[in-house]
Amino acid sequence: MIQWTKLLTTILVMTVILAVAALSVPAIIDKINLGIDLRGGVYVLLEAQPREGGAGAGEPEEEPAGWWQRVRDWFDGLFGRRSEGGGAISAEDMEATIAVLNKRVNNLGLTEPIIQREGERRIRIELASDPNNPDQNERSILELIGKTALLEFRNSEGKTVLTGANLKNAQAAYQPDELGRNAPVVALEFDKEGAEIFAELTASHLGKAIPIYLDGEQISAPQVRNIITDGKAVITGVGTIQEAAELAGLLRSGALPLELRQLEVRSVGPTLGTDSLTRSLWAGLIGMGLVMLFMIGFYRLPGLVASFAMVAYVVMVLGAMVGLNAVLTLPGIAGFILTIGMAVDANVIIFERMKEELMLGKTPRASVISGFHKSFSSIFDSNITTLIAAGILFRFGTGPVRGFAVTLSIGIIVSMFTALVVTRIMLFNLVNSNVIKRNWLLGVNKR
Amino acid sequence: MTFDFTSRARLWLFIVLGIVAVGIVSLAVRGLNFGIDFTGGTKLLLNLPGGYSVAQVRAVLGRVEAEDASGRKVTLENSYIQEVVGEGNEVVIRTIPLSEDEREALLKAIAAEWPEFSEADVLNVENVGPVVGGELIRNALLALLLASVALIIYVSFRFQFKFAVTALLVLLFDTFVVVTVCSLYQIEINSPFVAVILTVVGYSINDTIVIFDRIRENLKYNPSVKVLDQTVNQSINQSLVRTINTSLTTLLVVTTLLFFGGETITPFVLPLFVGVICGTFSSIFMAGPLWYLWSSHGGRVHT
Numbered sequence: 001m002i003q004w005t006k007l008l009t010t011i012l013v014m015t016v017i018l019a020v021a022a023l024s025v026p027a028i029i030d031k032i033n034l035g036i037d038l039r040g041g042v043y044v045l046l047e048a049q050p051r052e053g054g055a056g057a058g059e060p061e062e063e064p065a066g067w068w069q070r071v072r073d074w075f076d077g078l079f080g081r082r083s084e085g086g087g088a089i090s091a092e093d094m095e096a097t098i099a100v101l102n103k104r105v106n107n108l109g110l111t112e113p114i115i116q117r118e119g120e121r122r123i124r125i126e127l128a129s130d131p132n133n134p135d136q137n138e139r140s141i142l143e144l145i146g147k148t149a150l151l152e153f154r155n156s157e158g159k160t161v162l163t164g165a166n167l168k169n170a171q172a173a174y175q176p177d178e179l180g181r182n183a184p185v186v187a188l189e190f191d192k193e194g195a196e197i198f199a200e201l202t203a204s205h206l207g208k209a210i211p212i213y214l215d216g217e218q219i220s221a222p223q224v225r226n227i228i229t230d231g232k233a234v235i236t237g238v239g240t241i242q243e244a245a246e247l248a249g250l251l252r253s254g255a256l257p258l259e260l261r262q263l264e265v266r267s268v269g270p271t272l273g274t275d276s277l278t279r280s281l282w283a284g285l286i287g288m289g290l291v292m293l294f295m296i297g298f299y300r301l302p303g304l305v306a307s308f309a310m311v312a313y314v315v316m317v318l319g320a321m322v323g324l325n326a327v328l329t330l331p332g333i334a335g336f337i338l339t340i341g342m343a344v345d346a347n348v349i350i351f352e353r354m355k356e357e358l359m360l361g362k363t364p365r366a367s368v369i370s371g372f373h374k375s376f377s378s379i380f381d382s383n384i385t386t387l388i389a390a391g392i393l394f395r396f397g398t399g400p401v402r403g404f405a406v407t408l409s410i411g412i413i414v415s416m417f418t419a420l421v422v423t424r425i426m427l428f429n430l431v432n433s434n435v436i437k438r439n440w441l442l443g444v445n446k447r
Numbered sequence: 448m449t450f451d452f453t454s455r456a457r458l459w460l461f462i463v464l465g466i467v468a469v470g471i472v473s474l475a476v477r478g479l480n481f482g483i484d485f486t487g488g489t490k491l492l493l494n495l496p497g498g499y500s501v502a503q504v505r506a507v508l509g510r511v512e513a514e515d516a517s518g519r520k521v522t523l524e525n526s527y528i529q530e531v532v533g534e535g536n537e538v539v540i541r542t543i544p545l546s547e548d549e550r551e552a553l554l555k556a557i558a559a560e561w562p563e564f565s566e567a568d569v570l571n572v573e574n575v576g577p578v579v580g581g582e583l584i585r586n587a588l589l590a591l592l593l594a595s596v597a598l599i600i601y602v603s604f605r606f607q608f609k610f611a612v613t614a615l616l617v618l619l620f621d622t623f624v625v626v627t628v629c630s631l632y633q634i635e636i637n638s639p640f641v642a643v644i645l646t647v648v649g650y651s652i653n654d655t656i657v658i659f660d661r662i663r664e665n666l667k668y669n670p671s672v673k674v675l676d677q678t679v680n681q682s683i684n685q686s687l688v689r690t691i692n693t694s695l696t697t698l699l700v701v702t703t704l705l706f707f708g709g710e711t712i713t714p715f716v717l718p719l720f721v722g723v724i725c726g727t728f729s730s731i732f733m734a735g736p737l738w739y740l741w742s743s744h745g746g747r748v749h750t
Binding site for chain 1: 492567569570571573574575576579586589591594597598601602605606641642645646648649650652653654656657660661685686688689692693695696697698699700701706707708709711712715716719
């Protein structure tokens with residue numbers, strides 16, 4: 001007799017999978033973080049270097065050399081390299097540099113930039129292209145990092161007395177020049193300490209010039225006419241009002257404590273990125289369709305069940321990537337599509353085992369149960385071994401290797417779940433509902 | 448229908464060694480075509496409105512000067528130029544690392560030759576310093592080394608030491624074949640290649656362990672070394688359909704990526720294709736037979 005509740009349970013699970021997929025996939029695709037290679041934009045990797053005798057002479061980062069560092073040093077030795085020299089860089093200076101970059105970004109009005117520290121002395125900046133903001137390109141990043149914006153007021157002996165570190169505000173403004181024309185200037189306002197130093201400086205330099213340096217270059221040398229106690233000053237000779245505004249913005253953000261050298265610049269045109277995305281999405285859909293056809297053709301009813309499990313797999317992996325805030329890149333997509341092919345592996349193992357049991361003369365019900373039971377150790381050990389490898393790649397790899405390890409680990413865990421739980425629920429209910437009367441439906445042609 | 452894999456175990460081993468020899472020769476003679484991710488350099492993907500010839504692009508590059516690693520001024524005439532097949536007039540130019548000013552100069556020279564050339568025709572710019580690439584490959588190698596150690600420990604614990612070492616040999620062979628194919632066909636190797644190798648590693652482990660699991664199971668019923676060849680053969684045969692079907696489903700997806708994925712992922716997918724096929728063959732012909740060769744002495748196999 002057919003057990004209708006069991007059959008309905010299977011159909012219900014299938015419907016739920018399809019409904020969840022239909023409802024969540026558009027939202028997931030909307031939310032998922034796309035890498036620069038897929039949305040277009042600029043990626044810059046910078047390496048910080050201590051400024052010669054400059055501001056960045058903080059305490060070096062004192063981390064005890066862990067075992068991993070020692071292994072790495074030993075490995076470097078094999079390759080005939082030593083750790084990069086060039087002086088120590090303190091963690092504070094790195095943080096301060098990133099803070100300055102973040103401020104500059106806001107001043108430039110760039111949208112959604114990612115500025116992150118990578119390793120000990122590297123900073124990664126990603127800037128996605130934005131159709132509404134044509135300034136959002138390579139040049140604006142280079143502008144972001146190109147200038148140090150170290151402002152110095154020097155005394156008559158040439159010693160630096162006051163720097164931009166004591167600035168409270170900087171604004172572009174107009175001020176009449178000697179001929180009475182309105183000329184663009186940058187109006188400075190010092191904090192309390194700066195105002196005091198500035199008052200002393202102007203007092204001791206009455207009638208003399210105070211040269212103002214920007215990044216080591218003298219930009220103006222105004223004559224002191226009276227003692228200034230309110231901490232306000234202007235820089236003249238700054239070009240157009242736009243240039244004045246840019247300089248004011250740079251000064252407001254503060255000086256970069258470290259010198260930044262470009263290691264890597266990549267920019268992808270927005271059309272190329274979108275093109276790659278659509279192409280790989282289509283490839284994924286077609287590939288999935290083909291795998292489904294193959295599974296249904298070869299394993300019949302269990303193949304159909306596996307196809308639904310595969311939809312569940314795709315939705316769960318994408319959902320997990322959104323949840324973990326993982327960034328989807330082109331190799332990542334290719335890797336993900338590949339795991340679709342590999343995810344059915346657990347199903348293949350189970351179904352093959354089921355067929356063996358059927359051929360030994362067992363009933364469909366007994367074959368399904370012992371098929372799952374006997375393939376467990378195989379699925380478990382093969383997946384755990386791969387997971388261990390993925391875990392190590394994640395812990396010790398860098399950059400793309402890491403991202404790949406995340407995709408791989410999520411794929412392995414989810415595929416074990418879909419095969420051992422989702423497929424199982426559907427298949428057990430199906431076989432218990434007594435609808436499977438013929439072995440043909442389970443992929444066996446012989447009686 | 449059952450196949451005999453173990454009686455020719457030595458033959459498979461020789462074939463494997465032969466392939467390794469080909470690989471070593473190819474690596475020694477042709478080497479690998481490392482892309483800018485590893486060597487450092489600038490790579491531009493440009494659209495040249497109205498079409499171009501490689502010679503024409505080369506002539507334009509000859510008019511641009513840049514500083515090389517030792518600080519000398521050289522022209523960019525010797526850069527790598529590749530025509531992009533497909534619609535449009537796209538070209539790939541690979542040069543020594545260029546500074547921003549040098550890049551600007553190059554684009555100006557291009558604009559002088561192709562008057563309709565605009566900023567929108569600069570489809571892709573990549574500039575990589577020489578430091579990063581070496582680090583990437585070094586870290587990946589180190590991670591692979593640690594993963595191998597962990598693999599040996601886990602498989603020794605769950606199975607036995609000989610299975611562990613065999614699985615590792617199979618894995619190393621698979622990755623070596625992928626590297627060899629890249630050398631033979633001079634496929635450009637960039638950072639995604641590291642991910643390819645890792646995928647092949649994962650795939651290879653998976654495939655091998657499934658067969659070993661079957662051997663382990665069958666050994667429980669029949670641990671005698673006298674019939675070890677039968678036990679191993681039976682295990683490979685029982686897993687055969689699974690091994691082939693899994694690689695078929697994987698190849699279905701890889702082939703779709705190859706055809707529909709577009710130019711950008713071809714250098715990624717092609718080695719994968721090779722890796723999956725090789726992984727399938729090595730798990731059938733190498734894993735079981737090799738383990739058999741090693742274990743077919745003594746009286747009883749301990750699992």
